[in-house]
Amino acid sequence: HDLVIDWFDEHARDLPWRRPDAGAWSVMVSEFMLQQTPVSRVLPVHAEWLARWPRPADLAEESPGEAVRAWGRLGYPRRALRLHAAATAIAQQHGGEVPHEHAELLALPGVGEYTAAAVASFAYGRRHIVLDTNVRRVFARVVTGVEYPPNATTAAERRTAGALLPADEETAARWAAATMELGALVCGARSPACGACPVAGRCAWRLAGSPAHDGPARKGQSYAGTDRQVRGRLLAVLRASTGPVPKAALDTVWHEPVQRARALDGLVADGLVEPLDGDLFRLPV
Structure with a gap:
């Protein structure tokens, strides 16, 4: 610690x-x-x-x-x-x-x-297991000896984190912040800076020769051309407006009508956009 x-x-x-x-x-x-x-x-x-x-x-x-x-x-x-x-x-x-x-x-x-x-x-300053992506990656490498953690948090990861959590509340809170920062600044996903790591000498993954990931494919996050991109463009128009926006104005943000309609329907279903009479739309009030 x-x-x-x-x-x-x-x-x-x-x-x-x-x-x-x-x-x-x-x-x-x-x-x-x-x-x-x-x-x-x-x-x-x-x-x-x-x-x-x-x-x-x-x-x-x-x-x-x-x-x-x-x-x-x-x-x-x-x-x-x-x-x-x-x-x-x-x-x-x-x-x-x-x-x-x-x-x-x-x-x-x-x-x-x-x-x-x-x-x-x-x-x-309370004592809790705080497991984000950065912490999970640090524990996967230092303790388990693999390059990446599973795609979803497992019970085994929580057991490992619990076993490592300091008993003292103040120290536990510092440990939570420190392991998260270590993952963000040093033990990065693509290019870990092992030379700057304070526990490099105890890292199971490094001691094993830094073996390549051989588990399930890691999830990528594409954006271009996705419904997420269309939703973002629709919301940008609505955020920029001080009042309701005609559907005709929203129709200009994306060329493909089926995808555009699907994205708008999704925004309405998620409560991010309110439809009004007269083919008008606005942010929720």
Whole structure:
């Protein structure tokens, strides 16, 4: 533990949600935004959100559509709706304060096991297993001796993480942050910087000669030409408008009518877009 935590103390990035005055709401917003989105893209949007909505109650007072609008081009915009729903629940059920307890966090709309553990650990210094992609990759290499973890988190991974988790709450919280940072900065997916790793000498994968991945194919994330791209273009038009948008204006964003209609229907089904009479569409209110 000490090797990794000492490395973290020296090399950790100065991120706004890690600062002593950040607060639990800043941590929660960051955790929603960082899911499948790199830090560099999250930083400016996180700052804008906290400036506009410094407390959960501030966001809860706005319409869900404003959350979607402010989400910008972070991608996976359903996260904006979930964060708005969580903020509303916090304002209505928790006196406007992000809950301390894992069970209460987990009960919030849109908050899963990982996010509940991360907020409890990073915001309140609680002892929880925090397993994101970076941590899973570090444990896969250092402990298990394989290049990549399974595509989905397994019970075996949780057992490994639990066995490694320090008993002391404060140390456990530092360990969670440190292993995540190690995966992000050193033990990268494509080009691990083993020479900079504080536990390279104990890494089972490296000691085995860094064998190539021989498990199931890793999932790629294509974007060009997908429904995700079409959805993004449709939402961009709606975000830029202060009022309802005619369908004719949305029809200009993508050349293929069947895919365009499917993408728009999906946005409506997900609650990201509201259809109105007269072939008009808007962000949810």
